Amino acid sequence: MIRRTAVIATLALSCSSASAPSKPCVAGGDGRYVDAPYPSLDAYCMASIRDGEITYQEGVVPYDLNTALYSDGAVKRRAVFLPKGTTAQWSDNEVFDFPVGTVLLKSFGFRTDLRDPNSKINWVETRVVLRAPEGWFAYPYVWDTTGTRATYAPGGRQPRVNWTDASGAPQTLDYLVPSETECKQCHSSNAQIIPIGPKARNLNRMFTYPDGTSDNQLAHWSKAGIVSGAPADPTTVAKLAVWDDPSGPIADRARAYLEVNCAHCHSAGGTASTSGLFLWASESDPLRYGVCKEPLSAGPGAGTLTWDVVPGLPDQSIVVYRMASTAPGVSMPQIGRGTVHTAAVQLVRDWITGLAKGPCNP
Numbered sequence: 001m002i003r004r005t006a007v008i009a010t011l012a013l014s015c016s017s018a019s020a021p022s023k024p025c026v027a028g029g030d031g032r033y034v035d036a037p038y039p040s041l042d043a044y045c046m047a048s049i050r051d052g053e054i055t056y057q058e059g060v061v062p063y064d065l066n067t068a069l070y071s072d073g074a075v076k077r078r079a080v081f082l083p084k085g086t087t088a089q090w091s092d093n094e095v096f097d098f099p100v101g102t103v104l105l106k107s108f109g110f111r112t113d114l115r116d117p118n119s120k121i122n123w124v125e126t127r128v129v130l131r132a133p134e135g136w137f138a139y140p141y142v143w144d145t146t147g148t149r150a151t152y153a154p155g156g157r158q159p160r161v162n163w164t165d166a167s168g169a170p171q172t173l174d175y176l177v178p179s180e181t182e183c184k185q186c187h188s189s190n191a192q193i194i195p196i197g198p199k200a201r202n203l204n205r206m207f208t209y210p211d212g213t214s215d216n217q218l219a220h221w222s223k224a225g226i227v228s229g230a231p232a233d234p235t236t237v238a239k240l241a242v243w244d245d246p247s248g249p250i251a252d253r254a255r256a257y258l259e260v261n262c263a264h265c266h267s268a269g270g271t272a273s274t275s276g277l278f279l280w281a282s283e284s285d286p287l288r289y290g291v292c293k294e295p296l297s298a299g300p301g302a303g304t305l306t307w308d309v310v311p312g313l314p315d316q317s318i319v320v321y322r323m324a325s326t327a328p329g330v331s332m333p334q335i336g337r338g339t340v341h342t343a344a345v346q347l348v349r350d351w352i353t354g355l356a357k358g359p360c361n362p
């Protein structure tokens with residue numbers, strides 16, 4: 001991939017920005033992003049910040065997931081762009097097979113006051129995963145403090161973010177924008193970069209589009225030609241549980257959380273495949289999803305504990321111990337998280353508490 005060592009050398013001319021606010025542009029820019037990343041996000045002509053919200057150009061379709069990755073409480077916005085006349089192929093279980101030229105965007109921001117759901121969001125980064133002829137590439141872009149321009153930042157960044165928490169206390173975090181190398185730790189299967197989220201089960205939910213209409217995302221994608229080969233009524237396919245919907249069964253919610261937050265590494269082909277811990281929600285072998293499983297890798301990660309999951313005993317379970325830690329060498333995931341996701345730790349504890357006894361139970 002020698003040709004990708006440099007960004008496209010041209011200036012970002014094609015899209016609206018602070019310096020050229022009214023210059024029209026067409027989503028996809030000049031299309032050369034399949035050769036190398038643009039130096040700044042506006043050259044894609046897909047997303048900008050207007051009135052404090054990520055706003056998409058025509059042809060860029062926002063989407064949301066039933067259960068998402070936790071990133072220190074960041075607010076996220078996601079969208080997909082396919083070149084005109086192209087379509088993705090439906091898959092029942094895997095990420096849809098997107099055509100060359102596809103761009104997936106994910107923006108991260110922090111709400112300034114958690115007591116006010118309408119308070120300003122400080123947008124920090126927009127991540128890009130795009131499909132070139134030779135495969136997928138993942139690129140970080142970091143917003144300037146005014147939200148005017150996002151610049152390609154292959155080395156990542158560590159901006160300080162401040163907000164007021166639900167109790168009114170001021171909070172500060174040195175938030176870590178991953179480097180391009182770090183993207184690959186999560187976005188990879190057999191050492192090839194891959195997208196993670198856009199699977200039928202995680203997209204199967206309602207969404208309110210910018211024009212105000214609401215539709216099931218799979219139905220919408222199918223009608224709009226974003227995906228072809230979908231079942232006649234795609235809304236009937238299995239849904240991944242919404243991890244924080246209290247009306248759902250705890251086991252489904254916990255397994256959905258572990259799938260989206262862990263399985264991209266903890267799967268065959270993922271960067272934690274050698275751990276032997278496989279966290280897809282569909283994994284049916286209790287030993288493979290950790291029940292009475294001894295960790296393969298020795299080290300500080302296990303603390304004084306012996307098994308990944310001990311039914312009925314969350315405090316004896318390495319999975320809980322590692323999710324509740326931020327210490328290097330212990331924390332899971334080991335990148336992309338600098339704070340403990342307390343609500344998710346509680347959910348996994350509740351799941352383990354309710355599990356039927358296994359061979360490691362006294």
Ligand code: HEC
Binds near residue numbers: 179182260333336
């Ligand atoms: C800790 C693991 C992790 C790291 C590190 C990571 N991602 Fe992701 N990313 C995910 C997961 C899981 C999803 C799907 C769930 C979601 O969107 O919340 C995702 C979703 C995305 C999406 C939306 C399309 C998709 O694949 O679902 C983009 C774009 C993206 N990531 C880009 C990047 C880039 C660029 C980097 C590096 C700067 C990066 N990611 C680093 C785990 C990670």
Ligand code: HEC
Binds near residue numbers: 185
């Ligand atoms: C970025 C990739 C990545 C992500 C995401 C990730 N892990 Fe890991 N995990 C690893 C690697 C690599 C190892 C092996 C080295 C070690 O134990 O630290 C591991 C090991 C483990 C172990 C020891 C397992 C064994 O049997 O050997 C547990 C438990 C674990 N992870 C839990 C989790 C949980 C729970 C999540 C999600 C909340 C998660 N991990 C997310 C990479 C990841």
